[in-house]
Amino acid sequence: MRNNRIRLLTVLAVLILSFWIILKVDNLLLSLVLAFVIYYLLSPLVSYLERKGLSRAISTTVLYGLTLTLMTGLVVWLFPVISNQVNALKLELPRYIEGISALVFSTESRVNEFLNSVYTIDISQELRAKMFSWASVLFEGLPGFAQNFLSVTVLAPFFAFFMLLDGRQASRNLLALVPNNFFEMALHLLHQLGEQMGHFIRARLLEALIVGLVVWGGLALIDFRFAALFALFAALTNLIPYVGPLIGAVPAVALAVLNGSSSVDLFFLLLVYGVAQLVDIVFIIPLVVAKIVNLHPVTVVIVIIIGAQLMGVLGMIISIPVASALKLVLSSIFTHVIDFRR
């Protein structure tokens, strides 16, 4: 029917235009991803307050007030610790770079000695210059990063507030445009996607939080420097599947090697990261994460590579939920449209 075709085209046009705007406008994608994270974290609590008899508007506002107060308190408490550790790291970084260069130089000399002038390797000087330039780019880029981060931290809670308040109405308005012959499928799909994303985001954040806390506690216990900074880094990189935990351990291990830590200290350091991963693999993943995203490990690796190629670190983090959402959309279309015609 003509009417249905016009409706379908309108819905597709709205979706394509929205995606285009999200990808084109600076910081919008990251702000929306964060907004969804906030939405899915707070949504069960808003529903809980509604069950207690408060209206949705009051539930959302009260919860937002409480969360903002809590977050401000957390930032006020955590920011000086992280900031001091970043400053200390900034001051000590040249020493570490010299250390890495010396390590590479000594290895290079030994290899050249072994090769006995057949082939001469000379990378230490180049590497030293490169590392100094990376370090200066990293720290000079920090204010710009902070500025972007600030705009995202303002936009994301703003979006999330209206998602919590009017999100259901907005999705109902979009559903109203869907043609009758696709309506049930679209409604069911939207519900399933919401459920899956909600479970996934809550599970991954819980996982990152537990890993971060275990690393922080462990590093503090063995009296390792920059414990809070490395724990934060481990928690964030843990969001990247498979390679994340390894990346998370690299800076602390590198620091220990450069400081010439004893093998016993190095063992305890590796033990801390090992225990964090053990807790993650044995308890959190089987109990919380595994049942949510039903993707084959090979598919997971492929989508992470694609995500990294397209959007870097953010792409690696969001690749799994995007892939599982795509799988759900395709299987839903298959079940509703193709399978029943057989």
Place this chain on the structure above:
Amino acid sequence: MVSALWENIFRRNSTDVVRGTLSRNLLFRELSRGELRFVMDIVHVREYRPGEKVFSQGEVGVGMYIIVKGAVDILVEDLSSPHDGRKKDIHIARLSKDDFFGELSLIEDNGRRNASAVAHEDTQLIGFFKPDLMEILERNPHIGAKVVYRLAEVLGQRLIKTTENIAELRKEIQKLTEKGETV
């Protein structure tokens, strides 16, 4: 301004009609005005043209429909029709204002529709689906419990009726068998 006023009056009338239909329905009959308003923000009002399919037999069903205005034909595929690609449908019933259908899908997991529903004339339906029922249960379990209790009652009545029909059919079959044996 005048057209906006008319539009507003028209919308209010249409909302009243939808509220009236919901308040007469077995599932929502016990709800107060405030509770009905809550449900009205969750359900979906859809318009269908004559001959337009509401759903097809074999499709995954997600929920039920209540007729606000118009009429809906319920059809099932004729299994005895020749396999030449052109399937024939048997007309089972014509439902009209305030009737409802498809309620089994509210509790089935990926259950398929066992009949097709086609709009007989210009028809307005209220769609009430599984995600909507979940939302009510999550946000206001008090209303959810009332609706689920009524839903269980409706399904129980349907089950009793089906059992009675089966018993009658068995009797008919027995009679026919006895007749056959006598002949």
